[in-house]
Amino acid sequence: xxxxxxxxxxxxxxxxxxxxxxxxxxxxxxxxxxxxxxxxxxxxxxxxxxxxxxxxxxxxxxxxxxxxxxxxxxxxxxxxxxxxxxxxxxxxxxxxxxxxxxxxxxxxxxxxxxxxxxxxxxxxxxxxx
Amino acid sequence: xxxxxxxxxxxxxxxxxxxxxxxxxxxxxxxxxxxxxxxxxxxxxxxxxxxxxxxxxxxxxxxxxxxxxxxxxxxxxxxxxxxxxxxxxxxxxxxxxxxxxxxxxxxxxxxxxxxxxxxxxxxxxxxxxxxxxxxxxxxxxxxxxxxxxxxxx
Numbered sequence: 190x191x192x193x194x195x196x197x198x199x200x201x202x203x204x205x206x207x208x209x210x211x212x213x214x215x216x217x218x219x220x221x222x223x224x225x226x227x228x229x230x231x232x233x234x235x236x237x238x239x240x241x242x243x244x245x246x247x248x249x250x251x252x253x254x255x256x257x258x259x260x261x262x263x264x265x266x267x268x269x270x271x272x273x274x275x276x277x278x279x280x281x282x283x284x285x286x287x288x289x290x291x292x293x294x295x296x297x298x299x300x301x302x303x304x305x306x307x308x309x310x311x312x313x314x315x316x317x318x
Numbered sequence: 319x320x321x322x323x324x325x326x327x328x329x330x331x332x333x334x335x336x337x338x339x340x341x342x343x344x345x346x347x348x349x350x351x352x353x354x355x356x357x358x359x360x361x362x363x364x365x366x367x368x369x370x371x372x373x374x375x376x377x378x379x380x381x382x383x384x385x386x387x388x389x390x391x392x393x394x395x396x397x398x399x400x401x402x403x404x405x406x407x408x409x410x411x412x413x414x415x416x417x418x419x420x421x422x423x424x425x426x427x428x429x430x431x432x433x434x435x436x437x438x439x440x441x442x443x444x445x446x447x448x449x450x451x452x453x454x455x456x457x458x459x460x461x462x463x464x465x466x467x468x469x470x471x
Contacts, residue, residue: 235382236449
């Protein structure tokens with residue numbers, strides 16, 4: 190390896206006992222509320238849907254994105270992009286119906302649709318009389 | 319002949335902040351909270367991560383551009399420098415609801431890199447996959463390494 194310039198994020202810190210701590214990058218995220226749920230977007234360049242793991246457990250949503258093994262062509266001259274995988278956990282509001290989570294992965298951008306449970310949606314009550 | 323002065327694209331390289339960026343990642347990891355990253359423009363606008371590699375035939379430039387459309391990315395080659403620019407637009411649907419968290423950067427970006435060797439501009443190709451732009455720039459014949467036979471008498 191010659192003239193390798195790695196970004197500091199890609200270095201895995203070594204603990205005193207010699208074991209490596211797995212370091213993850215926190216993907217940048219946007220969360221917005223819509224009429225029937227929430228939309229969560231997370232940026233994970235280099236990850237395709239095969240490297241994606243979305244889990245919901247105890248009202249906790251965990252996103253893990255593993256970079257696709259792209260063959261790096263030739264010798265590295267300059268590098269800024271981190272080599273680490275992505276991981277982030279979100280706490281879900283009790284109003285979210287965890288059975289209705291849909292995910293889409295497009296050009297390194299994960300979009301999750303989190304639907305609100307039917308019981309919390311505003312409902313018009315007809316008044317008799 | 320054009321007499322317009324070519325404006326050197328701003329090189330926004332804040333290598334001294336890398337240490338800070340690394341600290342920021344540590345804090346993010348501890349609190350599971352994201353501070354604005356180098357990419358999101360605390361200092362210099364959106365500065366997507368850029369990598370350069372080469373082999374004997376070509377130079378490869380990779381840029382991390384998640385969630386864009388390929389029509390929104392522009393590439394120019396001028397005086398041995400490759401410039402990647404573009405604008406990421408926020409989708410209309412995203413503007414309607416209430417925003418709880420907004421860390422992603424929207425707007426214009428520009429990155430330039432001086433190429434380490436002369437390239438054949440007519441053979442440059444680019445692809446965009448998994449949010450990463452890859453530009454392949456074949457080296458010009460004169461820039462390729464040549465083996466020279468040295469006769470020892």
